Amino acid sequence: MKLKYLGTAAYEGFPGLFCECEACKQAEREGGKNIRTRTSMLINEDTLMDFSPDAYLHKLKYNLNLAAIRYFVITHSHSDHFNPWDLVARCEGNYAHFDEANKGSTVHVYGNDKVEAYLDQVVQVEFGGNQNFIDYHRVTPFETYEAGKLKVTPLLAQHQTDEQSLIYLIEEEGKVLLYGNDTGIFPEETFEYLKNIKLDVISLDCTHGTRHKGGYGHLGLESCVEIKERLLEMGSATQQTTFILTHFSHNGGLCHEALEEKAIPHGFIISYDGMELTV
Numbered sequence: 118m119k120l121k122y123l124g125t126a127a128y129e130g131f132p133g134l135f136c137e138c139e140a141c142k143q144a145e146r147e148g149g150k151n152i153r154t155r156t157s158m159l160i161n162e163d164t165l166m167d168f169s170p171d172a173y174l175h176k177l178k179y180n181l182n183l184a185a186i187r188y189f190v191i192t193h194s195h196s197d198h199f200n201p202w203d204l205v206a207r208c209e210g211n212y213a214h215f216d217e218a219n220k221g222s223t224v225h226v227y228g229n230d231k232v233e234a235y236l237d238q239v240v241q242v243e244f245g246g247n248q249n250f251i252d253y254h255r256v257t258p259f260e261t262y263e264a265g266k267l268k269v270t271p272l273l274a275q276h277q278t279d280e281q282s283l284i285y286l287i288e289e290e291g292k293v294l295l296y297g298n299d300t301g302i303f304p305e306e307t308f309e310y311l312k313n314i315k316l317d318v319i320s321l322d323c324t325h326g327t328r329h330k331g332g333y334g335h336l337g338l339e340s341c342v343e344i345k346e347r348l349l350e351m352g353s354a355t356q357q358t359t360f361i362l363t364h365f366s367h368n369g370g371l372c373h374e375a376l377e378e379k380a381i382p383h384g385f386i387i388s389y390d391g392m393e394l395t396v
């Protein structure tokens with residue numbers, strides 16, 4: 118399974134869209150890995166985890182063929198994770214013209230009821246309610262779905278009270294990724310489900326950095342360590358498991374190198390935009 122972090126920032130981006138704080142100024146000054154766009158991950162060539170408001174930028178920056186994406190796996194309806202206004206630009210004939218391989222194709226979108234309602238609202242505004250290129254799957258937590266070659270299992274996140282946010286287990290050929298944002302410390306049902314699973318890669322929300330512990334709604338380094346220790350204790354993770362942190366905010370105050378200094382001793386990799394790995 119090939120993974121590529123397209124965006125690694127929280128909602129407002131890092132540097133923040135309108136921000137003049139010290140961390141944002143440093144990121145602008147130093148560039149490189151300090152510049153983080155809104156969150157999304159590409160899996161193989163045909164699956165996107167979350168659909169970022171920066172998808173267009175990602176297409177340009179990484180030379181992505183978004184026409185080849187067949188599966189959009191969405192965690193929740195927050196605008197840094199799901200941008201239906203851009204998804205409708207996949208409407209063939211109106212906004213997109215496809216090569217033979219993609220002509221007449223539909224895409225599968227997986228998400229909760231709120232993501233579905235948001236998408237319906239946009240389809241209503243754009244097309245008067247009808248479209249024929251998106252097949253929406255309202256998922257049930259802890260049920261497994263097949264998205265092409267991937268097995269996709271939504272697990273409960275602990276993110277906000279007015280929406281059932283999800284994190285996902287993604288499996289291909291015996292390799293397992295836990296895509297873990299946005300979330301605080303996982304709910305007990307999620308830990309319970311993970312008991313019998315061996316994870317190869319764990320990617321966690323680290324929105325708060327070291328500013329505070331986190332654990333409710335989002336994670337910070339300290340609560341990421343807590344999750345790591347619990348997963349190791351449960352046997353769901355081993356010394357061979359790769360732990361990666363993502364979804365960073367300027368409010369954490371730390372740019373890439375400073376994050377690495379704090380996180381590497383705890384066995385975490387700090388993700389950056391464009392980071393690739395093969396599981």
Ligand SMILES: [Zn+2]
Pocket residue numbers: 127128156195197198299364
């Ligand atoms: Zn977010």
Ligand SMILES: [Zn+2]
Pocket residue numbers: 132133136137138139140141142367368
């Ligand atoms: Zn800032």
Ligand SMILES: [Zn+2]
Pocket residue numbers: 193195276299
């Ligand atoms: Zn969120």
